[in-house]
Amino acid sequence: MNLLISDAWAQFxxxxxxxxxxxxxxxxxxxxxxxxxxxxxxxxxxxxxxxxAAISKGDEIVTNGGTLGKVTDVDDNFVSVEIAAGVTIKVQRTAIAQMMPKGTVKSQQSSALVKAK
Structure with a gap:
């Protein structure tokens, strides 16, 4: 058996x-x-x-869920976001993914109206 398996010796x-x-x-x-x-x-x-921390009233944002809207009210923990005319939701500040350039909400709403017609 020693022919197939060599012995393991400790080396200095x-x-x-x-x-x-x-x-x-x-x-x-x-x-x-x-x-x-x-x-x-x-x-x-x-x-x-x-x-x-820099979010203020009038900013346009996108939430982590993909909801696009305009900030209407800012609280310590929550932000009110208008997602359509007369439709406001409250989201946590930490649920905001990014801020969008001004005018993004209007351009998205007008393109949705064109597609609906």
Whole structure:
């Protein structure tokens, strides 16, 4: 049986820094994860917090659910959004995905009217 399987013998290591060489790949993997995943996510989170804090009456927004509307009232935790003439909903500030340029709501409503005819 010894002909097919060789014996595993412990070898003396002549390298003094083998512990550092073993940890180096883990450090490199963490650095890659930090710069490619963690840091960009923190940056997006910070930008979203600033955007949500800057929302004011008259801004046009899109919620996480895809609802497009115009802000009519701002509270500490909630925002009232007019999504159609006379239709207002309340959404949490954190549910706002992005702010749209002024006039987006009007252009979307007019294109919907053209498609309906």
């Amino acid at each position: 290591g002549s390298e003094g820094g083998s512990g550092l060489v073993g940890i180096l790949p883990m450090v490199l993997i963490f650095a890659v994860f930090y710069f490619l995943l963690i840091r960009p996510q923190q940056k997006r989170s910070k930008e979203h917090k600033i955007m949500v």
